[in-house]
Amino acid sequence: MKILVSEVGPRDGLQSIQSIMPLDAKKKWVTAEAAAGVTEIEVGSFVSAKLLPQLADTAELVRFARRIPGLTVAVLVPNLKGAEAAVEAGAHKITIPISASESHSLKNVRRTHAQMLDEVKGIVTLLKDVPADRRPKFEGGLSTAFGCTLEGVVPADTVVALADALMSAGCDEVGLSDTTGYANPAQVRDLVRRVKSAVGEHALSGLHLHNTRGLGLANVLAGLEVGITTFDSSLGGLGGCPFAPGASGNIVTEDLVFMLEAMGLWTGIDLQQLMAVRQVLREALPSEDLYGFTPDAGLPLGFSQEAAP
Amino acid sequence: MKILVSEVGPRDGLQSIQSIMPLDAKKKWVTAEAAAGVTEIEVGSFVSAKLLPQLADTAELVRFARRIPGLTVAVLVPNLKGAEAAVEAGAHKITIPISASESHSLKNVRRTHAQMLDEVKGIVTLLKDVPADRRPKFEGGLSTAFGCTLEGVVPADTVVALADALMSAGCDEVGLSDTTGYANPAQVRDLVRRVKSAVGEHALSGLHLHNTRGLGLANVLAGLEVGITTFDSSLGGLGGCPFAPGASGNIVTEDLVFMLEAMGLWTGIDLQQLMAVRQVLREALPSEDLYGFTPDAGLPLGFSQEAAP
Numbered sequence A, B: 001m002k003i004l005v006s007e008v009g010p011r012d013g014l015q016s017i018q019s020i021m022p023l024d025a026k027k028k029w030v031t032a033e034a035a036a037g038v039t040e041i042e043v044g045s046f047v048s049a050k051l052l053p054q055l056a057d058t059a060e061l062v063r064f065a066r067r068i069p070g071l072t073v074a075v076l077v078p079n080l081k082g083a084e085a086a087v088e089a090g091a092h093k094i095t096i097p098i099s100a101s102e103s104h105s106l107k108n109v110r111r112t113h114a115q116m117l118d119e120v121k122g123i124v125t126l127l128k129d130v131p132a133d134r135r136p137k138f139e140g141g142l143s144t145a146f147g148c149t150l151e152g153v154v155p156a157d158t159v160v161a162l163a164d165a166l167m168s169a170g171c172d173e174v175g176l177s178d179t180t181g182y183a184n185p186a187q188v189r190d191l192v193r194r195v196k197s198a199v200g201e202h203a204l205s206g207l208h209l210h211n212t213r214g215l216g217l218a219n220v221l222a223g224l225e226v227g228i229t230t231f232d233s234s235l236g237g238l239g240g241c242p243f244a245p246g247a248s249g250n251i252v253t254e255d256l257v258f259m260l261e262a263m264g265l266w267t268g269i270d271l272q273q274l275m276a277v278r279q280v281l282r283e284a285l286p287s288e289d290l291y292g293f294t295p296d297a298g299l300p301l302g303f304s305q306e307a308a309p
Helices: A009-016 A023-035 A058-065 A080-089 A102-109 A113-128 A156-169 A185-199 A216-225 A253-262 A271-276 A278-284 A293-297 B009-016 B023-035 B058-065 B080-089 B102-109 B113-128 B156-169 B185-199 B216-225 B253-262 B271-276 B278-284 B293-297
Strands: A004-007 A040-045 A072-076 A093-099 A137-143 A173-177 A204-208 A230-233 B004-007 B040-045 B072-076 B093-099 B137-143 B173-177 B204-208 B230-233
Touching (some): A004 A253, A023 A058, A023 A271, A023 A278, A040 A058, A072 A080, A080 A113, A093 A113, A102 A113, A113 A156, A137 A156, A173 A185, A204 A216, A253 A293, A253 B185, A271 A278, B040 B058, B058 B072, B080 B093, B113 B156, B185 B204
Parallel strands (some): A004 A040, A093 A137, A137 A173, B004 B040, B040 B072, B204 B230
16 A cells, blocks of 8 residues: 655755755755655755745745656745745745634634635635646645644634535645644544545645654554555754653654555655665764654564555 | 553662662652652562672662552562562562563573463462462563564564563563664554453553654554553663664653543543652753653643542
């Protein structure tokens, strides 16, 4: 069975660190990871360069990455203006993050749920005029879906209602993000089932999980059990929480791919080649910590990866 | 549902580090962790003090710990001589480790499987003469059950045959250990099912999993799914592999308890109180690293533990 590992390091990793990676290094990273077999990479975010100077070259990176054969080039867009820039650059997939916690939404982007849904509708209208071969897939990404550092528990009903509203507004699919690292496997199974039954089996394919409390891969396993086939992760766990050493933010791509391949699932990614890509990060970001249990410990003796199914 | 979290730090953690923890600190640790609600602690191993000076005071610690109400005092015994000492000290549970990989067994204890089974039979004979109220439960612990650093893959058939042989020789139960951190969730489900169908549902209750490649908690989840109700772990991940920072050996007790409690399972352990026990280790072993994602990140806002079922 094919599982899509979606690399988000060039966006989620780089936006979380102080260092700015030069465009050439980003190109090298994306190229090397695609060569290792990664077929979807979130290369940046169309936000103001003042807010996130680390991602100021997103448009240029998108234009570069879309020439890599077989690669889906994904980006984050906070609003209609970002979506316009993403379409202009030629992104294959755009995701607008909407916080399931309204307090978090207000604090983060100063918008209510209703205002965010208006933004979504604006993007849907924009996409109607884009020729089919340039039209990106449009995902509504529900952040803080498993809990919020401001509100605590986020009711599952709120998440389900928002997922439903996003699909009604015209999104192609929705995703769930454990922005705060609050999720546990029982909750993952439950929330995925509920959202799927509201929006349909195929409208929810992806989970963006964090490893803040060490449960990242257990939550992936729970997701697999309820039909999730796309998981976000970050090479070297780049952007891990600096105040909690080892308590990385994103799931480490290397560990995720190791788990999936060891279980006999197919990612299409060559693990040895993937681990070699860490060198690009080490050279371009010498002051940043890289994480990962599997890279530290090495692959088990006699470990072999599945051939394509 | 009650899940038994069996603390193995005083044995598996302390035997893996250079520092020797004074007996008084060990007593403080065991006392504090039992007070936090931990009901089974492996306090040491009856091996030669020359081999493991860190555990030379095991008999004294057993005599102390067995006076703590409600606590099951477990120890490792490598052979008949160790079992005699364990019975003499009053341990409630003894585990003899047998390596499923014969190469590993020969290298580690210079004994074949047949020789280890003879040792087991000797211990069974010894236990026949122990009065019921002093007779410890006797577990055969299959180490390298999920793979070996010398042999690579260890065939499931070998593990099943050994589990069967251990029960036939008179063990009360068997356990499976992922000594090398090679296990993956699919393998855990498969091997547990096979062993249970060979020796019976109740003869296999426990897993000793490592987090070497970051899959520890995912493997716990897989174990839960196939009826495992006892999991070993080490407070602060003490004894984690020194050459692979962050790549701890044992599962971190704090993270394990967090996952189980967050899932609505019941451990009887107070997480805040458990995390406070880390201070005992910090004071007694100032040069040792402590691990744990949950202690670093803190509990989620609004997190509450289940009451007893």
